[in-house]
Amino acid sequence: xxxxSRYGLVLGALAAFATILFLxxxxxxxAALGFSDSMAALFSDKAGAIELIMGEIRLPRALxxxxxxxxxxxxxxxxxxxxxxxxAEPGLIGVSASASLGAVIAIYSGLAAIFPxxxxxxxxxxxxxAVVVVQALAGLRGSTLTIILAGVAVSSFAGAMTSLAxxxxxxxFAALEITFWMLGSLTDRSMTHVWLAMxxxxxxxxxxxxxxxxxxxxxxxxxxxxxxxxDMRRVQWLAVFGTAxxxxxxxxxxxxxxxxxxxxxxxxxxxxxxxPSRLLPAxxxxxxxxxxxxxxxxxxIAPERDxxxxxxxxxxxxxxxxxxxxxxxxxxx
Amino acid sequence: xxLDVQNLKASLxxxxxxxxxxxxxxxxxxxxxxxxxxxGKSTLLRALxxxxxxxxxVALGTLDATHASARERAFHxxxxxxxxxxxxxVPVEMLVSLGRSPHRPGFSALTAADRAAxxxxxxxxxxxxxxxxxxxxxxxxEKARVLIARALAQETPLLLADEPTAGxxxxxxxxxxxxxxxxxxxxxxxxxSLHDLGLAARWCTRLLLIDGGRIVADGPxxxxxxxxxxxxxxxxxxxxxxxxxxxxxxxxxxxxxxxVRR
Numbered sequence: 377x378x379x380x381s382r383y384g385l386v387l388g389a390l391a392a393f394a395t396i397l398f399l400x401x402x403x404x405x406x407a408a409l410g411f412s413d414s415m416a417a418l419f420s421d422k423a424g425a426i427e428l429i430m431g432e433i434r435l436p437r438a439l440x441x442x443x444x445x446x447x448x449x450x451x452x453x454x455x456x457x458x459x460x461x462x463x464a465e466p467g468l469i470g471v472s473a474s475a476s477l478g479a480v481i482a483i484y485s486g487l488a489a490i491f492p493x494x495x496x497x498x499x500x501x502x503x504x505x506a507v508v509v510v511q512a513l514a515g516l517r518g519s520t521l522t523i524i525l526a527g528v529a530v531s532s533f534a535g536a537m538t539s540l541a542x543x544x545x546x547x548x549f550a551a552l553e554i555t556f557w558m559l560g561s562l563t564d565r566s567m568t569h570v571w572l573a574m575x576x577x578x579x580x581x582x583x584x585x586x587x588x589x590x591x592x593x594x595x596x597x598x599x600x601x602x603x604x605x606x607d608m609r610r611v612q613w614l615a616v617f618g619t620a621x622x623x624x625x626x627x628x629x630x631x632x633x634x635x636x637x638x639x640x641x642x643x644x645x646x647x648x649x650x651x652p653s654r655l656l657p658a659x660x661x662x663x664x665x666x667x668x669x670x671x672x673x674x675x676x677i678a679p680e681r682d683x684x685x686x687x688x689x690x691x692x693x694x695x696x697x698x699x700x701x702x703x704x705x706x707x708x709x
Numbered sequence: 710x711x712l713d714v715q716n717l718k719a720s721l722x723x724x725x726x727x728x729x730x731x732x733x734x735x736x737x738x739x740x741x742x743x744x745x746x747x748x749g750k751s752t753l754l755r756a757l758x759x760x761x762x763x764x765x766x767v768a769l770g771t772l773d774a775t776h777a778s779a780r781e782r783a784f785h786x787x788x789x790x791x792x793x794x795x796x797x798x799v800p801v802e803m804l805v806s807l808g809r810s811p812h813r814p815g816f817s818a819l820t821a822a823d824r825a826a827x828x829x830x831x832x833x834x835x836x837x838x839x840x841x842x843x844x845x846x847x848x849x850x851e852k853a854r855v856l857i858a859r860a861l862a863q864e865t866p867l868l869l870a871d872e873p874t875a876g877x878x879x880x881x882x883x884x885x886x887x888x889x890x891x892x893x894x895x896x897x898x899x900x901x902s903l904h905d906l907g908l909a910a911r912w913c914t915r916l917l918l919i920d921g922g923r924i925v926a927d928g929p930x931x932x933x934x935x936x937x938x939x940x941x942x943x944x945x946x947x948x949x950x951x952x953x954x955x956x957x958x959x960x961x962x963x964x965x966x967x968x969v970r971r
Binding site: 379460589592593594595596597599600602603604605606607608645649650651652 | 755758759760778779780781782783784786787788789790792794795796797798799800803804807808810811813843856859863
């Protein structure tokens with residue numbers, strides 16, 4: 377029983393941490409607002425400057441930080457469990473690269489300038505298209521290796537098309553906009569972005585959460601899991617389309633943010649007894665904590681320079697990942 | 710009848726591996742699946758489990774396994790794979806509890822009956838002493854025992870095992886064969902593919918000799934393991950003996966090396 381209560385404690389601590397970071401995220405910004413003023417403004421019906429800043433700028437930013445972080449953490453944990461590979465991350469099956477390509481097409485074609493929602497919608501459409509291709513390539517009885525290889529192929533192709541768009545970009549501003557968008561950020565997002573991404577993320581979360589029991593069984597490999605009554609076709613479908621829906625929506629509104637989905641499951645795995653089903657909720661909360669913290673940091677470190685969130689997560693995440701590899705290299709060998 | 714297989718055919722890619730295999734398993738049998746490398750032993754087990762597409766009829770008791778769901782099959786047979794794959798450092802007890810998966814609907818927790826089954830399986834394989842340890846840190850023999858405990862916890866009438874004795878020391882090999890014989894004595898049947906003819910001869914109640922995707926001999930060890938079949942199928946000469954009422958078989962040398970014509 378101590379095992380279960382320790383798990384409850386871990387989840388409780390992570391949830392408390394996420395709540396604190398969410399509140400902090402609401403109170404950090406260029407406009408110097410007091411904590412109680414800003415909280416009161418959030419729930420008031422007045423249309424003053426403070427209410428506007430809180431409701432239209434900080435609330436969507438904090439909400440997206442929470443949602444995108446949870447998505448990256450959850451899908452990272454789900455994919456690592458499904459592929460039984462500690463190096464798996466949400467971008468592996470081609471979702472991030474293709475969503476980026478969709479966004480780039482919207483910027484490049486000028487659609488994004490005419491109709492702001494064209495960018496996230498195009499990104500989402502490209503992500504869905506990419507996983508349909510991956511799923512078709514892998515087939516119904518596809519092995520996990522086929523899925524990884526198909527994902528790598530789709531990612532490379534999407535990357536090449538993105539490079540082509542940059543290469544042929546008619547003006548430097550479009551190229552700059554594309555590059556900046558791809559770095560990943562939560563700056564200047566509105567509640568429209570939240571409402572657009574939320575349904576896709578919720579569907580993705582539900583699909584990935586339904587994998588819990590199957591991921592536990594998959595600890596013993598595909599065939600043993602199947603012999604224990606796990607329907608592998610259903611598992612593959614849930615894992616691939618759940619990731620596409622949630623990560624596609626996250627990339628569509630926030631750009632490609634790396635390392636959260638890779639590092640968070642690694643950090644939390646020892647705390648939940650390595651159990652894949654328990655890692656799912658823990659990793660979702662942990663991802664939310666990490667992304668909210670990073671988004672607060674970019675506002676504190678360089679308030680004037682618009683430091684991109686994806687840049688910070690990579691700068692902090694990559695050395696941290698190296699340290700994790702160093703620490704666990706004996707176990708990996 | 711626990712298992713009835715009629716004219717089972719299976720291919721790996723475009724290469725046909727099983728050419729119409731028929732046999733049945735009665736309660737209380739410990740069947741050794743023997744045959745040279747590439748004869749189709751693992752393919753047969755995987756086709757029975759529905760892990761690879763196959764033609765033919767497979768019946769599990771009254772259940773038509775060819776049209777059953779993975780979960781329905783999991784009530785009737787458990788499987789111990791050849792690869793001792795454990796992806797994450799989960800505790801031994803949790804790993805054994807995975808055997809209860811088919812018995813637990815949806816998100817339900819382990820029931821008292823589940824816990825009792827897990828406990829029985831761990832005691833039987835003598836892994837209850839290190840239930841808290843991470844399964845990835847165990848020795849090869851310990852891992853094998855934990856994985857078999859996992860399959861026992863599934864509490865199915867039929868247990869399939871793919872080369873369960875590979876990589877075990879003699880005492881663990883014998884302990885495992887004793888366990889399978891005991892399971893058979895308690896009316897739970899075991900089908901295990903084996904390479905060690907000595908173990909197969911000594912412990913199995915019945916042997917199925919497979920060669921080139923066909924069953925070439927089926928019966929008690931003394932009938933299946935003869936000098937003639939070993940020469941024809943394996944190309945080896947063997948010593949045959951008997952001690953404590955049971956057959957002893959020890960392969961000695963290749964037929965070609967001893968100068969005897971096949």
